[in-house]
Amino acid sequence: xxxxxxxxxxxxxxxxxxxxxxxxxxxxxxxxxxxxxxxxxxxxxxxxxxxxxxxxxxxxxxxxxxxxxxxxxxxxxxxxxxxxxxxxxxxxxxxxxxxxxxxxxxxxxxxxxxxxxxxxxxxxxxxxxxxxxxxxxxxxxxxxxxxxxxxxxxxxxxxxxxxxxxxxxxxxxxxxxxxxxxxxxxxxxxxxxxxxxxxxxxxxxxxxxxxxxxxxxxxxxxxxxxxxxxxxxxxxxxxxxxxxxxxxxxxxxxxxxxxxxxxxxxxxxxxxxxxxxxxxxxxxxxxxxxxxxxxxxxxxxxxxxxxxxxxxxxxxxxxx
Ligand code: SF4
Numbered sequence: 001x002x003x004x005x006x007x008x009x010x011x012x013x014x015x016x017x018x019x020x021x022x023x024x025x026x027x028x029x030x031x032x033x034x035x036x037x038x039x040x041x042x043x044x045x046x047x048x049x050x051x052x053x054x055x056x057x058x059x060x061x062x063x064x065x066x067x068x069x070x071x072x073x074x075x076x077x078x079x080x081x082x083x084x085x086x087x088x089x090x091x092x093x094x095x096x097x098x099x100x101x102x103x104x105x106x107x108x109x110x111x112x113x114x115x116x117x118x119x120x121x122x123x124x125x126x127x128x129x130x131x132x133x134x135x136x137x138x139x140x141x142x143x144x145x146x147x148x149x150x151x152x153x154x155x156x157x158x159x160x161x162x163x164x165x166x167x168x169x170x171x172x173x174x175x176x177x178x179x180x181x182x183x184x185x186x187x188x189x190x191x192x193x194x195x196x197x198x199x200x201x202x203x204x205x206x207x208x209x210x211x212x213x214x215x216x217x218x219x220x221x222x223x224x225x226x227x228x229x230x231x232x233x234x235x236x237x238x239x240x241x242x243x244x245x246x247x248x249x250x251x252x253x254x255x256x257x258x259x260x261x262x263x264x265x266x267x268x269x270x271x272x273x274x275x276x277x278x279x280x281x282x283x284x285x286x287x288x289x290x291x292x293x294x295x296x297x298x299x300x301x302x303x304x305x306x307x308x309x310x311x312x313x314x315x316x317x318x319x320x
Pocket of ligand 1: 242243244282283284285286288289290291292295300312313314315
């Protein structure tokens, strides 16, 4: 399948004070095929949300580029820019914070329709009703306000607002993290159904690995601004290669006793170190139980260890 998105050596740095630089995303490369879901996981502070927003063009890039269907997202102007803001949408973690409390749900859903002048009058109302229906809400909800809805329903409203633009690509920025576990599955299932119906492509950002497994075709694991492992969802869960991925996965319950994964919990000591002025070498070295002297000196490159299974770790230096 053709790539819809190519992320090439993407960097996003923020200045902190006079001398410090926070390297939130520091040289990240991956592609997203048309109709595919890429999961992006890691603890908070690993750069996944900044990565998603830079891919969307909401942040300018410090370096590298994002190519969407052949066009550079960070160099868009005029009509091309308007077109991209329709074709690519984002769903946020906290649907309540992202829904204007003074607007009715119908007007919220139609906000993009209005900006882009897609429909007016009766057609606009019909489209709102259709969108409500698509996400499991109904006509009567159009005249209500966000505070009258539960967290899961508010996320459905956020999804309807994104869908209104008939997008091809949606960045799902931790869309389920703030929801109860029982509701999480409903939202994930809704996203999967919509993807199937509309051929959507997703970048699905989450810190919880168990849900990501169900929705993602491939998963990228981020640590301190780097992707440290990238492979198929199955490959990652059955045979994680990077010590960080192994530790992350060991923390979630093992549902399938036939997988090769060790069920022993690997303790991850300490917090993610600060991404401000990061040291050279492997960024995971301070928490890695396999760290050797070269790990503190040389930054490991993301390389293909097995077919379509990439990792950045010196333990695999000898593997061709
Ligand atoms: Fe651990 Fe070294 Fe691999 Fe980094 S490169 S994950 S410190 S073994």
